[in-house]
Amino acid sequence: AQKVTQAQTEISVVEKEDVTLDCVYETRDTTYYLFWYKQPPSGELVFLIRRNSFDEQNEISGRYSWNFQKSTSSFNFTITASQVVDSAVYFCALSEDTSGTYKYIFGTGTRLKVLA
């Protein structure tokens, strides 16, 4: 069965600190997709990244970077030099395609507070 675990419920950091948000997933499929979304106080989820199961290359986008490790079933997200605007709830999600049907499974989210 699919499962996404975000063990960190809430993290507080001081501005300019680096922070890593953990995501551990469970799936039986060999083909699946992993996502990160940001949910600011306005409520609208914002897409950050998508990674398919065959692409283990890490990715960097500005201050954001993602570390995908199939060996540990993890897809961690690091924000370098955090800023107050990074304060939000971050969700990791998993989607797999089983016999033509699929569902997105979201983790419970990690609330990040960046203090000035």
Place this chain on the structure above:
Amino acid sequence: KAGVTQTPRYLIKTRGQQVTLSCSPISGHRSVSWYQQTPGQGLQFLFEYFSETQRNKGNFPGRFSGRQFSNSRSEMNVSTLELGDSALYLCASSLAPGSGVEQFFGPGTRLTVL
């Protein structure tokens, strides 16, 4: 390009009533998904519509239903409301269905059931 819009933004209902929520996807997007977000259960997938057909469904009771119109706009209906239905209902649109597609979310409709 306008984003995903959801109406109404806030709604207060009482137990036993029914409610209809509306979602207009991004222009050109033909797939619409609905999610329920609660503090206890997190984000849970309700269903997905594409070309006016329900393609995918989560584990919710039959009180939760939806439909999609020919212009890709979608509505979600919840009948016989229960207190536990209080939640933020999010709609997401994508160009097409698929497990790896990028979804664009609307601001949500916050439903309170008294």
